[in-house]
Amino acid sequence: MNTVELLQFSLEAAFDVLSCVTADLTQKQADWRPPGTANTIGSIYSHILTYVDYYVRNYFIELPIRSFLGWFGKLGTESRVDLR
Numbered sequence: 001m002n003t004v005e006l007l008q009f010s011l012e013a014a015f016d017v018l019s020c021v022t023a024d025l026t027q028k029q030a031d032w033r034p035p036g037t038a039n040t041i042g043s044i045y046s047h048i049l050t051y052v053d054y055y056v057r058n059y060f061i062e063l064p065i066r067s068f069l070g071w072f073g074k075l076g077t078e079s080r081v082d083l084r
Contacts, residue, residue, distance in 0.1 A: 007060065011052065018048065 001009070022030075022045065030042035039047075 004060075007056075011056070018045075 022041075025041065027042075030045065031040055033040050
């Protein structure tokens with residue numbers, strides 16, 4: 001197994017687990033804000049996707065990051081974090 005295959009296998013396994021964990025999650029549950037300083041599940045999910053996209057595109061395939069291609073606007077969110 002080479003590096004690319006290992007990365008593909010690892011990401012696929014991680015996203016399989018994430019899909020299983022969030023399969024029955026409703027939008028209401030994803031948006032629920034717990035008391036205190038904890039983030040919503042939807043916010044955490046969005047961060048996971050954003051950072052995976054950033055690292056894979058920036059370090060492995062050197063493509064533009066989706067946030068710079070207008071994806072945040074399309075998703076109804078905005079980038080509040082400088083990823084660079």
